[in-house]
Amino acid sequence: MSEERVLTGTPDFDWDQYANGENISGLSHEELEQAYNGTLNKVSSREVVNGTVIGINKREVIVDINYKQDAIIPLSEFRYNPDLKVGDQVEVYIENLEDKKGQLNLSHKKARASRSWELVNEAMENQAVVRGYIKCRTKGGMIVDVFGIEAFLPGSQIDVKPIRDYDAYVGQTEDFKIVKINQEFKNVVVSHKALIEAELEEQKKKIISTLEKGQVLEGTVKNITSYGVFIDLGGVDGLIHITDLSWGRVSEPSEIVSLDQKINVVILDFDDEKKRIALGLKQLTPHPRDAIDPNLKVGDIVKGKVVVMADYGAFIEIAPGVEGLIHVSEMSWNQHLRSAQDFMKVGDEVEAVILTLDRDERKMSLGIKQLKEDPWTNIEEKYPVGSKHNAKVRNFTNFGIFVEIEEGVDGLIHISDLSWTKKIKHPSEFTQIGETIDVQVLEIDKENRRLSLGHKQLEENPWDVFETVFTVGSIHEGVITELIDKGAVVSLPYGVEGFATPKHLVKEDGSQAAANETLEFKVIEFNKEAKRIILSHSRIFEDVAKEEEKAEKKAAAAARKSKKAAEEAAPAIQNQAASTTLGDIDALAALKSKLEGGE
Numbered sequence: 001m002s003e004e005r006v007l008t009g010t011p012d013f014d015w016d017q018y019a020n021g022e023n024i025s026g027l028s029h030e031e032l033e034q035a036y037n038g039t040l041n042k043v044s045s046r047e048v049v050n051g052t053v054i055g056i057n058k059r060e061v062i063v064d065i066n067y068k069q070d071a072i073i074p075l076s077e078f079r080y081n082p083d084l085k086v087g088d089q090v091e092v093y094i095e096n097l098e099d100k101k102g103q104l105n106l107s108h109k110k111a112r113a114s115r116s117w118e119l120v121n122e123a124m125e126n127q128a129v130v131r132g133y134i135k136c137r138t139k140g141g142m143i144v145d146v147f148g149i150e151a152f153l154p155g156s157q158i159d160v161k162p163i164r165d166y167d168a169y170v171g172q173t174e175d176f177k178i179v180k181i182n183q184e185f186k187n188v189v190v191s192h193k194a195l196i197e198a199e200l201e202e203q204k205k206k207i208i209s210t211l212e213k214g215q216v217l218e219g220t221v222k223n224i225t226s227y228g229v230f231i232d233l234g235g236v237d238g239l240i241h242i243t244d245l246s247w248g249r250v251s252e253p254s255e256i257v258s259l260d261q262k263i264n265v266v267i268l269d270f271d272d273e274k275k276r277i278a279l280g281l282k283q284l285t286p287h288p289r290d291a292i293d294p295n296l297k298v299g300d301i302v303k304g305k306v307v308v309m310a311d312y313g314a315f316i317e318i319a320p321g322v323e324g325l326i327h328v329s330e331m332s333w334n335q336h337l338r339s340a341q342d343f344m345k346v347g348d349e350v351e352a353v354i355l356t357l358d359r360d361e362r363k364m365s366l367g368i369k370q371l372k373e374d375p376w377t378n379i380e381e382k383y384p385v386g387s388k389h390n391a392k393v394r395n396f397t398n399f400g401i402f403v404e405i406e407e408g409v410d411g412l413i414h415i416s417d418l419s420w421t422k423k424i425k426h427p428s429e430f431t432q433i434g435e436t437i438d439v440q441v442l443e444i445d446k447e448n449r450r451l452s453l454g455h456k457q458l459e460e461n462p463w464d465v466f467e468t469v470f471t472v473g474s475i476h477e478g479v480i481t482e483l484i485d486k487g488a489v490v491s492l493p494y495g496v497e498g499f500a501t502p503k504h505l506v507k508e509d510g511s512q513a514a515a516n517e518t519l520e521f522k523v524i525e526f527n528k529e530a531k532r533i534i535l536s537h538s539r540i541f542e543d544v545a546k547e548e549e550k551a552e553k554k555a556a557a558a559a560r561k562s563k564k565a566a567e568e569a570a571p572a573i574q575n576q577a578a579s580t581t582l583g584d585i586d587a588l589a590a591l592k593s594k595l596e597g598g599e
Contacts, residue, residue, distance in 0.1 A: 043067060045094050048111045053088045063092055063106055071106035078108060080133035080145050082173050091115070112148035119147045120188055124178045132176045132190060137166050144176065144190055151178075157191035160200060161232070162223045164259070203235035211270050211277070216284070221261045229253050231265055231279055238277035240265060247282045247321030249307050256281070287362065288321030298354050302366070306348045311339050316352060316366055323364070326352055330367035333374055333408025343368075375408045376449050383409070383441050383451065388458060391439050393431055401427045403437060403453065411451030413439060420456045420463065420531070421496045423489070463528050466496055470523050470533055475540060478521045480505075480513055488513065490521060490535055497533075498523070504536035513537060 043049055043065065054070060055062035061073045061084070073092065078084045093110035112119075123130045132144040132151065142153040153176070155163060163169075180189035219231035219238065228241045245256045257263060265279040296302075304316035304324070313327040331343045344350060352366035375382070383389065383405065391403035391411065400414045418430050431437055443452035470476065470492070478490040478498065487501040500521065505513040513519055522543070525534035 043094055043097070045097055048091055048093050048114055050089055051092045051106070053084065053086050053090060056084065056086060061108075063090065063108075065092060065094075065104075065106070067097075067104060069104050071104040073106055073108050080131055080173055109148055116147040116149045117186070120149060120178060120181060124181055127177070129175045129177060129195065130190070131173060133173050134169050134171065136170055142166065142169060146176065146178070146188065146190060149186075149188055151176075151188035151190045153190050153192065157189075157193045160193055160196060200235055207233060207236045208270060208277070211267055213267055213269060215267045216264055217267065218262060219265055219279075221257050221259055221263065224253050224257065224259060226253075229257055231263070233277070236277065238265065238267070238270075238279040240279045240281050244268065244278075244280040244282055247285070247288050248317065249315070249323065288319055292319055292322055296354065296357065298357055300354050301351055301371070302354060303349065303351050304366075306344050306346050306350060309341055309344070309346055311341075314340050314344055316350060318364075324352070324354070324366040325364070326350075326366045326368060330355065330365075330369055333369050333372070333376070334404070334410070369408075375406060376446060379409070379444060379446055379451075383444070385441050385444060388438065388440050390436055391453070393433050393435050393437055395433065396427045398426065401431065401437070403439065405439075405451070409451070410449070411439065411441075411453040413437070413453045413455055417442070417454035417456055420459065420461060421494075423497060462494065462496070463531055466494070466533075467526065467528050469494070470496070470498075470526055472523050472526055475520050475522050477518060478535065479518050480515050483515050488515075492521075492533070492535075498535040499533070500535040500537065504538050506538045508538075508541045 049065050051063040051065040051071075053061055054064045056075070059075055061075055061078060062070050063073055064070050071092070078090075084090075090108055091111040092106040092108050093114060095105040095107055095110070097104060099105055119130075122128070130146050132146040132153075134153070135143045135145055135150070137143075138152070141155045142158065144151045144153045155166065157179070158166075158169065174192050175195055176190040176192050177194045178188060179191045179194060181187070217233055219233045221229055222232040222237060223230040226242075228239050229245065231238045231240060240253075242250055242253055245253055250256060263281065264284060265281055266283045267277065268280045268283070269278040270276065302318045302324075304318035306314050307317045307323065308315040311328070313325050313330075315323045315325055317323050326340075328338065328340045328343075331340065332338075350368060351371060352368050353370040354364065355367045355370070356363070356365040358364070389405050391405045393401055394404050394410070395402040398415075400412050401418075402410060402412055404410050413427075415424055415427060418424050418427070422430075424430055437455060438458055439453040439455055440457045441451055442454045442457065445452070476492055478492045480488045481491045481497075482489040487499055488505055490498045490500055492498050498521065502512070504524075507513060507519075519537045520540055521535035521537050522539045523533060524536050524539060525532070527533075
């Protein structure tokens with residue numbers, strides 16, 4: 001690419017004299033040298049001067065600074081300017097006027113660097129466009145050579161459209177705008193996007209001014225996100241929300257479109273101020289629900305596939321784009337609602353009954369429990385009062401156990417109907433959730449769909465027998481199983497429990513009875529209806545003491561009575577002693593014997 005230099009001579013030049021080394025100018029050597037030096041620039045090392053490109057090849061650039069000789073500079077120092085050509089003026093830094101080989105050494109890179117911050121600040125102040133060479137990738141963007149300075153180009157500032165291949169930009173030369181300078185850390189941030197945004201803004205205004213709702217345009221898929229697809233309409237972007245891609249349910253927008261694909265879209269809405277354009281793709285095709293069988297009605301059975309699961313229900317696709325909701329309450333006759341995941345999962349093929357169908361609103365509700373007979377329809381025949389069944393424990397409350405005899409048929413066993421003999425504080429003491437239990441139907445509440453059940457009723461009431469065994473005053477051996485503030489629970493024979501208050505737990509030596517101690521107890525109260533037996537240990541020795549005391553009192557009273565009678569008879573005997581005859585003496589002897597017998 002070097003440019004030929006054409007030399008023109010003078011017609012009267014004496015070449016023979018020149019060849020012989022003679023002075024043809026008439027000037028001395030010193031004068032000639034002085035005249036030659038006068039035609040050259042006066043330059044010195046380590047300064048920046050302007051030069052002219054006089055030659056370019058694949059690796060080097062030849063630069064003339066109007067000095068004794070030209071200099072060769074590596075072409076790599078000009079890579080930021082791929083349009084460099086012969087005749088261009090460039091700045092160069094004089095490293096050495098004459099090295100060991102006698103050659104002039106110049107550097108374009110150092111010349112740029114010496115003025116780089118001055119040029120960068122001028123470009124920032126004047127909002128000027130600068131030329132830069134993209135050197136390499138870095139975290140979050142690219143490194144760009146601008147005036148010899150390594151500037152940062154954020155990935156978001158490369159282009160107005162998302163960048164999928166950063167490496168494709170490495171080695172390119174582009175125009176940039178300097179958007180930020182950190183003087184302290186010598187950091188420069190540039191943007192290529194900023195140069196084209198102004199042009200695009202004007203283009204957007206023109207395009208938006210011609211838009212109309214319902215208008216169909218061709219666009220190119222620019223970006224795909226989890227919530228929708230961005231479409232390039234030729235300088236302005238629009239968004240197809242994921243719900244507007246297809247009448248059917250879409251999990252990923254990439255299932256419908258692909259990058260750079262050209263598609264037709266319809267304008268649903270747009271905002272002149274915010275430059276937002278809402279687009280639709282599914283609206284270009286008829287709604288599938290309009291194509292379903294017009295004879296389809298409430299009560300019909302349809303088949304479909306579970307496409308979405310939620311705690312409250314499942315969405316069933318009965319045709320492409322046509323879905324119905326099965327609420328969890330319509331999945332089972334059981335009144336205790338569970339999660340819909342307990343009944344089905346995504347991908348299941350199911351049959352369902354149409355419960356509601358609104359063609360105008362395009363809504364449909366379905367049910368699967370209706371495919372089975374409601375178990376409460378003939379509940380009196382299936383589970384009559386007094387019948388016995390096997391049930392599954394579902395849940396506990398403080399007052400009883402909820403059980404399920406079959407799906408949709410629940411019942412409650414009140415805590416008082418669990419056992420004839422045991423005092424149960426909480427149902428968990430008696431059974432566990434998930435276990436089975438035998439029950440008897442006590443009462444049917446069809447309106448509220450609830451059965452009253454009993455477990456103890458499966459056995460005869462032992463209190464009829466206990467009434468004859470634990471009579472008031474009878475004494476039985478018992479074990480104190482629990483001590484509480486109000487007294488003690490005592491385990492008696494035949495699995496029955498009694499209760500003794502603290503004052504009835506005092507032993508004969510005055511100490512208090514302890515837990516797990518075996519003692520004799522006297523029944524002081526028996527209540528069959530309340531299933532209550534009141535016991536006393538202390539009453540046993542207390543009653544013995546009272547009987548002994550009563551006997552002693554009775555004997556003392558009799559002695560006092562005899563003594564009094566004797567005292568009353570003594571004076572009469574003395575008065576009759578003087579006139580006593582033989583017959584009287586016999587009578588007195590008989591009276592004495594009688595009195596002694598009385599004592």
